[in-house]
Amino acid sequence: MSPASNISLPKDLELQQSQFINEKHVSQPNPRSNLRWFFSFLLTIGTFSLIMFTTVFRQGKFNVITEVTENAKLQQICPLGSIIRPQAFLQDNSSLEHIFHDSEYRLDTTKKLSGAVKIPTVAKIGSNPSDESEYEEWDNFVRFHRYLEAQFPELYQTLQVEKLNRFGLLITWKGTSSTDILKPLLLMAHQDVVPIEPATVDQWLYPPFSGEWDDQFLYGRGSSDCKSLVIGYFQAFTKLIQDGFKPQRTVIIALGFDEEIGGSYGAVELANVVRHRYGPDSLFAVLDEGGSSIQLINDGDLAVALPSIGEKGGTNLDIELTTPGGHSSIPPDHTNIGIVADLITVIENDPFPGKLGPKNPTLNHLQCIAKYSTEFDEQLRSDIFNAGKIEDGDSGANSRVIEYLSGIRSLKYNVRTTQAIDIIHGGVKSNALPEYTKITINHRVGFESTVEETIEKIVKNVQTVAKKYQLGLSVVNEAEGAEQTIFEETPNGKFQVLVGFSLKPSRVSPVDNDSFDIFRGTIKHIIKDYVYPDLPSEPVVAGNLNSGNTDTRHYMDLSENIYRFKFSTLNGLVDGGTHGLNEKVKIDDLLGLIGFIYEYVRNVDEFEEY
Numbered sequence: 242m243s244p245a246s247n248i249s250l251p252k253d254l255e256l257q258q259s260q261f262i263n264e265k266h267v268s269q270p271n272p273r274s275n276l277r278w279f280f281s282f283l284l285t286i287g288t289f290s291l292i293m294f295t296t297v298f299r300q301g302k303f304n305v306i307t308e309v310t311e312n313a314k315l316q317q318i319c320p321l322g323s324i325i326r327p328q329a330f331l332q333d334n335s336s337l338e339h340i341f342h343d344s345e346y347r348l349d350t351t352k353k354l355s356g357a358v359k360i361p362t363v364a365k366i367g368s369n370p371s372d373e374s375e376y377e378e379w380d381n382f383v384r385f386h387r388y389l390e391a392q393f394p395e396l397y398q399t400l401q402v403e404k405l406n407r408f409g410l411l412i413t414w415k416g417t418s419s420t421d422i423l424k425p426l427l428l429m430a431h432q433d434v435v436p437i438e439p440a441t442v443d444q445w446l447y448p449p450f451s452g453e454w455d456d457q458f459l460y461g462r463g464s465s466d467c468k469s470l471v472i473g474y475f476q477a478f479t480k481l482i483q484d485g486f487k488p489q490r491t492v493i494i495a496l497g498f499d500e501e502i503g504g505s506y507g508a509v510e511l512a513n514v515v516r517h518r519y520g521p522d523s524l525f526a527v528l529d530e531g532g533s534s535i536q537l538i539n540d541g542d543l544a545v546a547l548p549s550i551g552e553k554g555g556t557n558l559d560i561e562l563t564t565p566g567g568h569s570s571i572p573p574d575h576t577n578i579g580i581v582a583d584l585i586t587v588i589e590n591d592p593f594p595g596k597l598g599p600k601n602p603t604l605n606h607l608q609c610i611a612k613y614s615t616e617f618d619e620q621l622r623s624d625i626f627n628a629g630k631i632e633d634g635d636s637g638a639n640s641r642v643i644e645y646l647s648g649i650r651s652l653k654y655n656v657r658t659t660q661a662i663d664i665i666h667g668g669v670k671s672n673a674l675p676e677y678t679k680i681t682i683n684h685r686v687g688f689e690s691t692v693e694e695t696i697e698k699i700v701k702n703v704q705t706v707a708k709k710y711q712l713g714l715s716v717v718n719e720a721e722g723a724e725q726t727i728f729e730e731t732p733n734g735k736f737q738v739l740v741g742f743s744l745k746p747s748r749v750s751p752v753d754n755d756s757f758d759i760f761r762g763t764i765k766h767i768i769k770d771y772v773y774p775d776l777p778s779e780p781v782v783a784g785n786l787n788s789g790n791t792d793t794r795h796y797m798d799l800s801e802n803i804y805r806f807k808f809s810t811l812n813g814l815v816d817g818g819t820h821g822l823n824e825k826v827k828i829d830d831l832l833g834l835i836g837f838i839y840e841y842v843r844n845v846d847e848f849e850e851y
């Protein structure tokens with residue numbers, strides 16, 4: 242069954258959307274309704290562009306010169322880049338042949354991942370791994386480390402393995418180069434997994450921690466997120482060691498163990514040590530999980546790989562309303578809960594506006610697809626190419642692209658900040674008026690915005706409601722220890738807005754430098770030579786946006802070249818059950834991942850500048 246045969250454009254975009262979301266519950270987009278929407282849109286645009294084109298042609302505005310410059314511009318957009326094969330591969334490809342085609346190797350790799358999945362490494366929120374009274378909570382991580390040591394003896398014997406906060410693994414393969422020029426390459430993943438929702442255990446095909454596999458897939462919690470990456474790194478490194486590889490450039494593996502609950506003991510500490518040891522901006526590149534895999538478009542003729550080159554920011558806001566209580570037999574027209582309900586309506590009726598700046602990775606993603614897809618509408622295509630030129634006046638292209646994206650649920654939020662009211666608490670008794678209600682709003686901050694702008698918008702909404710009911714209002718930023726009073730408290734009560742964690746949108750990794758060339762070239766090498774050798778067109782690599790956050794946020798200052806990409810032809814979130822039921826990984830993908838890591842390490846090592 243080929244997943245490619247019936248893919249049509251909007252579904253491509255759905256699937257290709259970078260969607261590595263960390264939260265437990267992920268609602269699946271509904272491709273069908275988008276499909277319907279898209280086709281009516283296509284029809285409208287199609288008719289529109291036909292009229293436009295006829296008009297333009299009649300007036301003879303399309304002359305040769307503009308076409309030539311258009312072509313030149315088009316060439317600069319999302320260049321294909323070259324396939325990069327290590328010299329060592331060109332001389333002897335037997336290692337890669339072994340990884341991809343040896344049935345014993347395949348079985349051994351599958352067993353190693355299966356064993357890793359069998360250990361339920363769920364990290365417990367609020368538990369400190371170094372606190373002896375809580376050691377029991379972390380027993381599975383002790384087992385997991387023992388397992389890795391037993392399965393990968395060459396790696397443990399050859400490389401320097403350090404444990405930070407007991408379970409953070411910092412593995413260093415020191416480069417042989419005596420100069421300081423070569424920046425280390427860092428590979429990241431995490432050892433923890435999300436828990437199983439107890440109510441859904443019987444809906445699993447196999448028990449979630451049994452590590453079962455069939456011809457095609459290996460199942461279980463963590464099989465995809467993220468133990469496939471951990472085992473992939475270890476297998477690739479073991480093979481490199483066995484093959485006698487000695488890097489000139491230092492290569493580091495950093496494995497957190499509490500990514501799913503924020504990374505405060507794992508990634509934070511690992512990044513601190515790396516920062517202390519090598520300094521800021523000291524890494525050649527950082528690779529972590531994420532991205533939305535490799536998809537086929539153009540009727541299955543073209544493979545598009547979708548690593549993420551940037552992540553949105555985020556913040557949580559709590560809003561509390563305190564009012565006088567009383568007996569519910571003589572209620573006011575609006576109880577505390579009623580007022581908060583009003584506020585919720587005001588907030589939801591005032592969504593964040595869509596914006597698409599030239600640096601938003603979504604634009605790069607769209608331009609790559611528009612350039613290489615054969616299924617694009619002409620007007621939409623040209624709008625996408627022109628959407629980044631906001632300053633020079635793009636004759637509406639930017640807003641048309643935003644409008645187009647806004648109709649696709651999975652892409653809509655790539656161009657705006659989100660507001661999800663996720664928690665509400667209020668009231669205690671049916672005969673007592675509520676005195677206190679609290680809501681929590683989670684925001685993913687858009688690339689074109691800031692945490693400050695997000696807070697400002699919500700405070701404006703609260704202000705409207707506070708005025709209406711004559712309530713006080715203050716804003717408290719706990720991290721900054723700041724409190725600002727906007728309206729003094731009144732006898733009716735007061736609102737308080739509390740700012741929780743805040744994270745600004747990440748910087749965007751450049752797609753026009755040597756580091757990206759090597760990364761892209763290696764992906765293309767593996768796809769072209771091993772994964773889809775028979776496809777007629779050369780693979781495309783389209784850097785895009787991660788709508789959730791990974792542990793890379795803790796490494797942001799260590800390299801400008803941060804890539805989130807777990808080599809895979811199966812979209813973990815859409816088809817792979819990441820964080821959901823029947824999480825699985827394709828065994829072929831696991832081998833693809835190992836082959837990719839093996840070659841990426843060698844390609845980076847053969848590059849002898851910075």
Ligand SMILES: *[C@@H]1O[C@H](CO)[C@@H](O)[C@H](O)[C@H]1NC(C)=O
Binds near residue numbers: 751753755756757
């Ligand atoms: C990446 O590109 C930037 C410019 O975009 C350059 O300053 C930097 O040195 C490059 N880094 C690598 C590792 O290629």
Ligand SMILES: *[C@@H]1O[C@H](CO)[C@@H](O)[C@H](O)[C@H]1NC(C)=O
Binds near residue numbers: 334770
């Ligand atoms: C590997 O090498 C063999 C022998 O040199 C060659 O026939 C084969 O095409 C190579 N495979 C790839 C994927 O390059």
Ligand SMILES: [Zn+2]
Binds near residue numbers: 431467500530
């Ligand atoms: Zn993960």
